Amino acid sequence: MTVMPVLKTVFWDVDGTLADTEMDGHRPAFNRAFAEQGLDWTWDPETYRALLSIPGGSLRMKTYAQQQGEVLTDAQFAQLRVSKQRHYLDAVRSGAVSLRPGVARLLRELQARAIDQWIVTSSGGPSVSALLDTLFPGGDHPFAGVISADDVSRHKPSPDPYLKALERSKTEPNxxxxxxxxxxGLLSARTAGLRCLLMPSPWDQELHRYQDQAEAVLDHLGSAQCPCTVSSGPPCVDGLVTLEYLQMLLVLPD
Known part of the structure; x- marks a missing residue:
């Protein structure tokens, strides 16, 4: 007799999934850090959109420096990272970053139904902490733990972040x-043996090549005022992603 898998844990990416952070949060913070360190670099939206295919801010800066033919020391990159994080934290605390549609609703539902929730992100720990402190004052967030860029040596698309999350949460992939x-993020999750609900970032130029690896592709999680639109996968009742919908994705035939 085959036992159907039951959803125990949901892993949330942060940037572009949990919250809209990139263009109004991270990008201005990078630019302020560059100016502060005396670099004549400006990442306009088009430049930053191209760089978003590179996971993690440190690697983005190193790649851009190579593209510009500039040589920076490890100490300079470390200082840039610290400066950028400070400016990003300031942006978050000022309210420049907000949760995506339907996120707060689904977080509450999963919490009420005793589903474990973890964050798995390529962002650094301080950035995640600042975001949670701002969006969930008083530590009133539903996350059991966080796997950040500081917890693994290889970031997404390596499976390491999700393998670490599975290990720490004591959850089987199914x-x-x-x-x-x-x-x-999609490749990281899939390589770790996880099924994935995908809400495509408008900045990811390569994602269309891999979307068929996701169990469902939607524009967002949906709210009463703004129902979601499903591009692929099962239809979503009332345009709202619910625990029942996530459970359905877990038992879809391969």
Missing amino acids: AALALEDSTP
């Missing part, structure tokens, strides 16, 4: 689901 928005 009892978990990942929520992602990007190519690196």
Whole structure:
């Protein structure tokens, strides 16, 4: 007799999945850090959109420096990272970053139904902490733990972040689901043996090549005022992603 898998844990990506952070949060923070460190670099939206295919801010800066033919020391990159994080934290605390549609609703539902929720992100720990402190004052968030860029040596699209999350949450892959928005995130989750609900980032130029690896592709999680639109996968009742919908994705035939 085949036992159907039951959802135990949901893994949330942060940037572009949990919250809209990139263009109004991270990008201005990078530019302020560059100016502060005396670099004549400006990442306009088009430049930053191209760089978003590179997971993690440090690697983005190193890649851009190579593209510009500039040589920076490890100490300079470390200082840039610290400066950028400070400016990003300031942006978050000022209210420049908000949850995506339907996120707060689904977080509450999963919490009420005793589903474990973890964050799995390529962002650094301080950035995640600042975001949670701002969006969930007083520590009133539903996350059991966080796997950040500081917890693994290889970031998305490596499976390491999700393998670490499975290990720490004591969850088997067939009892978990990942929520992602990007190519690196999708590939990381799939390589770790996880099924994935994908909400494609408008900045990811490569994602269309990999979307068929997701169990469902939607524009967002849906709210009463703004129902979601399903591009592929099962139809979504009332345009709202619910625990029942996530459970359905877990038992779809391969």
